[in-house]
Amino acid sequence: MKVLLYTRRGCHLCERVEEMLAFHAPAAVTMDIGTSPDLEHLFGTRVPVLEVNGRIVAEGQIDEQELLRHLGPSGTDP
DSSP: OOEEEEEOTTOHHHHHHHHHHHHHOTTOEEEEGGGOHHHHHHHTTOOSEEEETTEEEEESSOOHHHHHHHHOGGGSOO
16 A cells, blocks of 8 residues: 655644554655645645546545545554
């Protein structure tokens, strides 16, 4: 499973999802949209944006239950 989280520096919602991913999907990749004008244009203020296997599945206020639902059993550590 490929998990990608689009974030922005200083975003408290992003930091919260990053912490949850560190526990539930440590192989997840984080991408700061501020490093790319294209990503900045695409996502703007929608961060955090969670992408799983190339598909955007959640954005904004993502709680742990929603995160786990999108990761499924294969995204959690045993």
